[in-house]
Amino acid sequence: MQTTLTVNGTRHQLDLDPRVTLLDALREHIGLTGAKKGCDHGQCGACTVIADGRRINACLTLAVMHADAEIVTVEGLAEGKTLSAMQQAFLDHDGMQCGYCTPGQLCSATAMLEEARAGRASHVTEDLEGTTRLTRDEITERMSGNLCRCACYSGIVAAIEKVAAE
Amino acid sequence: MRPFDYHRPETSNDALNLADEEAAFIGGGTNLLDLMKLEVMTPDQLVDINRLGLDQIDEVSGGIRIGATVRNSDLADDARIRRNWSVLSRALLAGASPQLRNRATTAGNLLQRTRCPYFQDIDAPCNKRVPGSGCAAIGGELRNHAVLGTSDHCIALHPSDMAVAMRALDAEVIVRDAGGGTRTTALVEFYRLPGDTPHIETTLTPGELITGVHLPVPAGDRQVYRKVRDRASYAFALVSTAAVLRMENGKIVSASLAFGGLGTMPWRNEEIEALLTGEAPSNALFDKAGEVLMKEAELREGLEFKKPLAQRVLKAVLTEATQ
Ligand SMILES: Cc1cc2nc3c(=O)[nH]c(=O)nc-3n(C[C@H](O)[C@H](O)[C@H](O)COP(=O)(O)OP(=O)(O)OC[C@H]3O[C@@H](n4cnc5c(N)ncnc54)[C@H](O)[C@@H]3O)c2cc1C
Ligand code: FES
Ligand code: FES
Numbered sequence: 001m002q003t004t005l006t007v008n009g010t011r012h013q014l015d016l017d018p019r020v021t022l023l024d025a026l027r028e029h030i031g032l033t034g035a036k037k038g039c040d041h042g043q044c045g046a047c048t049v050i051a052d053g054r055r056i057n058a059c060l061t062l063a064v065m066h067a068d069a070e071i072v073t074v075e076g077l078a079e080g081k082t083l084s085a086m087q088q089a090f091l092d093h094d095g096m097q098c099g100y101c102t103p104g105q106l107c108s109a110t111a112m113l114e115e116a117r118a119g120r121a122s123h124v125t126e127d128l129e130g131t132t133r134l135t136r137d138e139i140t141e142r143m144s145g146n147l148c149r150c151a152c153y154s155g156i157v158a159a160i161e162k163v164a165a166e
Numbered sequence: 167m168r169p170f171d172y173h174r175p176e177t178s179n180d181a182l183n184l185a186d187e188e189a190a191f192i193g194g195g196t197n198l199l200d201l202m203k204l205e206v207m208t209p210d211q212l213v214d215i216n217r218l219g220l221d222q223i224d225e226v227s228g229g230i231r232i233g234a235t236v237r238n239s240d241l242a243d244d245a246r247i248r249r250n251w252s253v254l255s256r257a258l259l260a261g262a263s264p265q266l267r268n269r270a271t272t273a274g275n276l277l278q279r280t281r282c283p284y285f286q287d288i289d290a291p292c293n294k295r296v297p298g299s300g301c302a303a304i305g306g307e308l309r310n311h312a313v314l315g316t317s318d319h320c321i322a323l324h325p326s327d328m329a330v331a332m333r334a335l336d337a338e339v340i341v342r343d344a345g346g347g348t349r350t351t352a353l354v355e356f357y358r359l360p361g362d363t364p365h366i367e368t369t370l371t372p373g374e375l376i377t378g379v380h381l382p383v384p385a386g387d388r389q390v391y392r393k394v395r396d397r398a399s400y401a402f403a404l405v406s407t408a409a410v411l412r413m414e415n416g417k418i419v420s421a422s423l424a425f426g427g428l429g430t431m432p433w434r435n436e437e438i439e440a441l442l443t444g445e446a447p448s449n450a451l452f453d454k455a456g457e458v459l460m461k462e463a464e465l466r467e468g469l470e471f472k473k474p475l476a477q478r479v480l481k482a483v484l485t486e487a488t489q
Binding site for chain 1: 167169170171172174192194195196199200203212214216239242243245248249252255256259260262263264265266268269398399400
């Protein structure tokens with residue numbers, strides 16, 4: 001099936017079996033191997049990408065469903081050679097060990113800050129109609145869709161706290 | 167995954183025309199694709215319903231109408247839902263992960279299948295997956311299974327948090343059939359107990375499309391959702407309770423309670439509600455409510471913990487809601 005995917009600002013014309021997930025399209029057909037396949041079942045967050053500004057699990061969606069979407073992967077976070085604030089903060093705070101979960105963490109954290117800025121509540125938000133303050137509890141809850149086998153959580157949270165405070 | 171044809175219609179009529187007996191509508195795909203990868207579900211046609219314009223939340227006389235493809239994250243975030251139907255926001259925010267909620271839809275959440283590991287394992291007997299093949303859960307390893315509404319054929323749990331809140335809020339499901347006719351079904355009529363046909367989970371027939379959910383003005387302003395799970399986040403409920411209460415002069419004048427983690431469908435028990443109505447809150451009353459809730463529970467080996475857990479959660483929720 002003919003479809004187009006716009007990834008990190010570049011349009012790709014692809015001929016895909018409709019079974020191809022967005023994750024497999026990115027990795028196997030476009031060659032962007034940043035987004036990782038951890039579980040392939042929505043349980044780990046390693047495949048997190050940003051579609052039209054929203055973080056999603058690329059493993060549980062079909063590429064053909066995203067023909068009109070703007071997809072951003074970890075490869076699209078930096079401006080040329082300049083890392084994004086979140087990428088730099090992950091380096092500064094040792095937010096990784098093996099790095100397998102990191103592309104998903106970075107995309108997730110980047111979109112999460114936007115959600116918080118837009119006033120979206122989380123499970124641990126006290127007042128659904130109050131303002132959002134990104135406390136440690138808020139950050140861990142909002143990032144719970146990204147697991148890290150190396151348990152670098154303290155570094156990840158410290159990095160996000162740093163960027164959130166800027 | 168088995169091969170299928172993919173369609174992306176622009177109108178509900180076209181979607182209904184495309185959907186044959188073996189077709190599946192795809193909303194977020196977070197449950198359907200998961201199960202298609204496991205070959206638990208094997209539709210030959212996928213009808214993508216994301217462009218039918220069913221993504222609006224509209225105030226209507228007597229309540230609010232939520233479109234079938236409204237994302238779980240957008241529903242939880244809606245200012246009107248946060249203010250007046252807060253138990254629904256709370257239940258949604260307690261479910262899955264932010265990434266999943268950004269894709270998951272209202273209708274897909276209602277129709278998500280059980281997380282019973284034997285249902286997901288195509289090599290295990292399962293009456294829900296292959297009618298008449300038996301039930302590997304009965305006598306098997308149990309944790310995420312039902313204790314209420316079960317049958318000798320199936321003890322699979324309904325896993326949704328959202329549907330529990332909707333049950334307490336007296337939600338109605340709006341369905342369109344292939345002929346273009348529309349009907350509205352209360353959630354209690356929508357879900358079916360397993361009985362000897364656990365593969366038939368709802369009163370929706372193949373090819374019918376959910377277009378939305380209607381919520382009436384809530385019967386109470388005191389709303390609580392409490393969920394207990396194996397880890398603090400990103401896990402299904404072991405037990406959950408949604409409460410929608412109204413108090414006047416120190417007495418409970420109206421109570422709607424629904425339960426997750428217990429039933430083969432989102433559970434409600436009118437006897438508890440009658441027991442609470444007209445009474446002043448007390449520990450003794452809440453203990454009595456817990457007794458009524460678990461009176462008919464089938465506590466198979468491995469599920470015994472659900473009785474004290476459900477009773478304590480209910481007590482905590484009633485205490486919070488009546489403070
Ligand atoms: C790791 C993980 C953790 C999760 N944790 C939780 C949790 O804690 N709590 C919880 O409640 N849920 C949880 N979920 C489940 C999640 O909420 C569901 O996957 C989601 O709500 C399904 O919505 P969807 O739009 O993606 O459905 P889809 O996958 O698109 O569809 C599900 C079913 O509904 C049918 N369907 C969809 N829309 C319509 C329609 N309009 N009319 C008729 N049929 C339709 C489809 O054909 C399919 O059979 C979790 C899921 C995962 C993967
Ligand atoms: S690979 Fe997508 S969530 Fe694990
Ligand atoms: S750094 Fe190894 S999995 Fe997170």
